[in-house]
Amino acid sequence: MSGVEEESPRRRFAEELRSARELFGDKGLSQTELGRIARTSKSTISRLESTTGPIPPELPAVLDEVFGTEGMFKLLYEEIVAADFPALYRRRMSLKREAEAIWEWSPTIVPGLLQTEGYARALLLKGKPRATPEEIEGDVSKRLARQSVLHVSAPPDLRVVLCESVLMRRVGNAEVMREQLAALLEHGSRPTTRLRILPLDAEAHLMIDWPASFLTLRNDVTVVCVEAYRTAGIIEEPEHVRPAVRAYTDLMGEALPAPQSATLITEYMEKL
Structure with a gap:
């Protein structure tokens, strides 16, 4: 050895x-x-x-x-x-552990920080149809482990904006989706979290087709993490971060207030 x-x-x-x-x-x-x-x-x-x-x-x-x-x-x-993630993902995870505030935007699926075990498993099964059950369970464990940043004694302030399409898109069976939507309601009820839904009829915006995480560190520096198919990036240059922050602020303004967002999530959950 x-x-x-x-x-x-x-x-x-x-x-x-x-x-x-x-x-x-x-x-x-x-x-x-x-x-x-x-x-x-x-x-x-x-x-x-x-x-x-x-x-x-x-x-x-x-x-x-x-x-x-x-x-x-x-x-x-x-x-x-x-250690199981490429260097860029390891740095992103390290930055999230250091962040005092995390802003999440997703136009497609529930962000990994808020995914339930069943929802994560259903996504991973679709992405790796030839993987063994052991490989899938290992990937699920890794994804859920990233959520530990929300379960410390002083968690970061979390702001989440989801497109309404996230609530409509079926991932897994009805029970998996009910559990996931219920988890969103639970997250939204926490004192350090604000969760809002962007209606489908909202105007087009800069981040209409890509998810993003905004991490504000202890030195008040903000970085933007973006992902696409098998690629990821960490944007640190202020001239690129500033317009992305403005776009997210606009999204917050267009999104439903937290109480109305919770009502909408509940309505979708009751339809399942």
């Missing part, structure tokens, strides 16, 4: 988990006992300690709670997820 592999976040996760389990209390814990305490299975604990298969995204926080490790497993998990 190489030194690089031994020092990898995944290997460290496995070693820290085994060590914490064996040193727990006076006698340690068996894999079965830890599985029961952590509300998972012995086979899952065994997999994690042998570095095989995906890590359930909710489990690192549970392990930190069980062992009192103050976020160590959650941090290692985020490093594991980041």
Whole structure:
């Protein structure tokens, strides 16, 4: 086994988990006992300690709670997820972790930050029809892991504008869509989040055909992250960021207020 592999976040996760389990209390814990305490299975604990298969995204926080490790497993998990992405995506994820404010715009689908597990799985299955179930579940875990930025003690201020077509577009079956729309309502009810819907009859605008994330960092610098098919970009030049920010501000002005947006989401959910 190489030194690089031994020092990898995944290997460290496995070693820290085994060590914490064996040193727990006076006698340690068996894999079965830890599985029961952590509300998972012995086979899952065994997999994690042998570095095989995906890590359930909710489990690192549970392990930190069980062992009192103050976020160590959650941090290692985020490093594991980041290491699986190309350099540009890793930088984008790093910027999101640093952001004090995140603005999201999507004309097509629910942004990854707000996707439910079922919605994410349905999208990934369409995008990778030849992938194995294990590969799909691994990709789902990675996508959900990116949402950890919203579940810290001081989450960023989140502003989301979705085109009404996002509510209309069926991803997965009716139950998947109901669950996703209900999740949007839950997100919109949080004190740090504002979620608005842009009606279909709104005027054309600069960002009509591309999604974007606006990340405002602690130094008040804003960058714009954009994506297309198998490509992505991070726009940092002020002369390009400024018009994009103006366009997003215009979108906010055209979008329905938060209460009316919630009513519209509920109407679409009830039609399913």
